[in-house]
Amino acid sequence: xxxxxxxxxxxxxxxxxLVLLRCNYSSSVPPYLFWYVQYPNQGxxxxxxYTTGATLxxxxxxxxxxxxxxxxSFHLTKPSAHMSDAAEYFCAVSVLQGxxxxxxxQGTRLTINP
Amino acid sequence: xxxxxxxxxxxxxxxxxxxxxxxxxISGHTALYWYRQSLGQGLEFLIYFQGNSAPDKSGxxxxxxxxxxxxxxxxxxxxxxxxxxxxxxxxxxxxxxxNYGYTFGSGTRLTVV
Numbered sequence: 001x002x003x004x005x006x007x008x009x010x011x012x013x014x015x016x017x018l019v020l021l022r023c024n025y026s027s028s029v030p031p032y033l034f035w036y037v038q039y040p041n042q043g044x045x046x047x048x049x050y051t052t053g054a055t056l057x058x059x060x061x062x063x064x065x066x067x068x069x070x071x072x073s074f075h076l077t078k079p080s081a082h083m084s085d086a087a088e089y090f091c092a093v094s095v096l097q098g099x100x101x102x103x104x105x106q107g108t109r110l111t112i113n114p
Numbered sequence: 115x116x117x118x119x120x121x122x123x124x125x126x127x128x129x130x131x132x133x134x135x136x137x138x139x140i141s142g143h144t145a146l147y148w149y150r151q152s153l154g155q156g157l158e159f160l161i162y163f164q165g166n167s168a169p170d171k172s173g174x175x176x177x178x179x180x181x182x183x184x185x186x187x188x189x190x191x192x193x194x195x196x197x198x199x200x201x202x203x204x205x206x207x208x209x210x211x212x213n214y215g216y217t218f219g220s221g222t223r224l225t226v227v
Contacts, residue, residue: 101147103159105156106155
């Protein structure tokens with residue numbers, strides 16, 4: 001079965017600093033990987049996704065993530081944090097076979113300090 | 115429609131009452147999902163509809179929960195005899211194919227008092 005582990009339920013960085021949100025997955029077949037962002041009192045919005053091809057994927061709002069098969073990781077980064085990045089971030093995995101649904105991590109709440 | 119629409123956005127109900135939550139997916143999206151997000155928790159899968167196939171109900175927490183999808187479009191999630199532990203945000207999502215990601219609605223915040 002597929003699973004996702006997000007390391008750190010809370011991450012706090014200073015404005016302008018590097019943002020690094022960690023995600024590790026478990027899957028017996030090649031995964032599709034996603035990052036979603038949830039702003040307060042809103043639904044989830046797709047940030048970026050990896051399906052096939054280039055392992056470094058770029059998303060909205062300056063975020064990017066790199067698929068590392070050897071490390072079973074898909075960490076989310078942004079070079080310089082902005083106050084508007086404060087939100088909850090969810091990593092998710094899907095697989096090509098079987099039930100076509102996403103399995104989500106527990107989420108990481110990102111706080112930006114001025 | 116342009117996005118996934120959920121109604122109501124907020125619902126307060128008394129313990130023991132039944133509630134219905136509605137989801138109107140993006141037109142043409144064959145897959146529809148319900149998730150539950152409790153305070154401080156991640157997203158808990160509830161149920162998944164794909165076209166005319168039998169739904170995947172493996173995530174429904176008890177037989178008090180049920181869902182239907184009429185005409186391959188609008189879906190209703192029904193919770194009977196609500197309990198306080200049912201309080202959560204119920205999120206609906208639709209997709210042309212799960213491997214391309216979902217589009218989520220804004221959710222229904224259910225509070226059972």
